[in-house]
Amino acid sequence: MLEPVTDTEKTDATAAPARALTPRHRARTQTVADIIRLGRRHLALHGAAALSLRAVARDLGVVSSAVYRYVESRDELLTLLLIDAFNELGDEVDAAIGAVPVDDHAGRFTALGRAVRTWALREPASYALLFGSPVPGYNAPAERTTVPGTRVIVALIGILESAFRAGRLAVADAVRAEIPTALQADLDTIRAQFGLTVPEELAARGVLVWSALFGAVSFEAFNQYGPDTFSVPAELFDHHLAVLAGVAGLQLRASRDDG
Amino acid sequence: MLEPVTDTEKTDATAAPARALTPRHRARTQTVADIIRLGRRHLALHGAAALSLRAVARDLGVVSSAVYRYVESRDELLTLLLIDAFNELGDEVDAAIGAVPVDDHAGRFTALGRAVRTWALREPASYALLFGSPVPGYNAPAERTTVPGTRVIVALIGILESAFRAGRLAVADAVRAEIPTALQADLDTIRAQFGLTVPEELAARGVLVWSALFGAVSFEAFNQYGPDTFSVPAELFDHHLAVLAGVAGLQLRASRDDG
DNA sequence: TGTACATCAGTGAACGCGCGTTCACTGATGTAC
């Protein structure tokens, strides 16, 4: 499925042949993995706009045209890197959430946020590819990137929805904001799409918390704070997460046990 | 001050000679302005990483080497564009704030947020240069970009501080979060630096609101929401702003008039 | 188990392209006397 697609090939993930894999096939799989790995390294060193098939070929120890056996074009390589990065982030977020009890919704939210930040700071170039400036002239193919690209928000929605169903998600009336009609309709569409029972106000706040989380991570990953402003950025981030949990409507578990 | 700097030149903004400007001097000023304008156009069409002196020279109708009369290098051009964009954003934010009465702190906050969003959506490439992925291999010279680069946060701090002094900035005790020691020290440094009287908790929330605001704008400017998810994105954004005003501790003016 | 053919990985040369930057130069503009 990672080869240049021809008419006679199946393109879905189930296309792997039933018979045992040949050495050649295994070598191909390995080479594709190497290309992605080297591509990510190149990304980290020179940025997405400078990502070059020739450079990857050099690192791979192969003539530049050979890479076309594995990757249709430069854009195809970008797509592979995009999907790979989305999935790595998604895996780490899922693992972090999974390590916290299901009923500790605030804890799961914190785990999600920290996992995003940790990954972003470890892989700033990949993070920039996913959440930074769009790469000029490149359009991600939605049919391949949408599922991996929505894993974090889907996980966040899952946490909030299950907190709501457990009666542990609520907004103080005093701070409730108006929701105009068009937004209301959009939120209803989303709620139907995901089978959500959270009311619109909470859904809207979920979107805010989502974008605010990535705003905080982006500011740190993209060096928007000066170099010396925050000596322990993790403390700032954790504070933000705590406030954002409240914004989302999550009731903290450790400090109070009513509810 | 925009020429390649030589040993004998002054480099500060006050270096303009007292005598009347010669036609040649006026032409030079005009050409520098044209270079910045064309550079921004190139930025919008092809992105920062692809910004090219040769392309600017072509648009200017001049041979590529001629541009070196005005700009020391490609990085210097990037710096000029960065400063120009920061100042345009800063001007528009200041104008938007200035159109709202000084004592309407929440209104000023909303005006600031909307101005940032409006500018970002109108100038997505410049926005990406300022707040998106770092340009690989380029380091902005802090001594020239810090002042224009901090205008928005300085404006935001001004609004929050004056709201606090007017007794209209407060956080409900129920949602107060802990502030660990290192963060506390950092916030105290900032407070001293800007002569702020707002307590640490509110200062920390100011930072959160700042990054959340840009997170919301970035999600929209960088197309993180799907193309059809929100039919009237401005409604979503305004809702976010309203919630964020509450997060910052601002009391709304329209709905309630208690002190 | 052996042979004939098909598939595939990788080579090396070539295409046309754009880039940043330097350099010696010409001719116009500005300045000092």
Added chain:
DNA sequence: TGTACATCAGTGAACGCGCGTTCACTGATGTAC
């Protein structure tokens, strides 16, 4: 007001570089009989 010299804008050629992509090819691996 006029002349001599200095400054400056812009030219055109050249440097060495990297890029994506195509193409005909060689030799190794896999498959059908």
